Amino acid sequence: MQPVIQCLRKVDHAFTVADSTAGERVLEALNELESAYRRPSERIVALEAVLHEFDRRGRVDGTPFSRLLRLAVERRQNKWSRHA
Numbered sequence: 001m002q003p004v005i006q007c008l009r010k011v012d013h014a015f016t017v018a019d020s021t022a023g024e025r026v027l028e029a030l031n032e033l034e035s036a037y038r039r040p041s042e043r044i045v046a047l048e049a050v051l052h053e054f055d056r057r058g059r060v061d062g063t064p065f066s067r068l069l070r071l072a073v074e075r076r077q078n079k080w081s082r083h084a
Helices: 002-017 022-035 040-056 064-083
Strands: none
Touching: 002 022, 002 040, 002 064, 022 040, 022 064, 040 064
């Protein structure tokens, strides 16, 4: 779970900074997370863990940032589910 924790820290940081690079930071963090796992199924689970933990920490759902994160994760999960 260490890659998930690292990704979540980067996503949390991007959330608090909320500047024009926030989206890029999120995508970079997700790229690093995915590269830490070999199998598509592992990547899907790790992406879900990041999204779940981000929501669990009480981040406001429906904000542009949370929508960006959710959309990015869902697209990646769909991509990996086709490869599984």
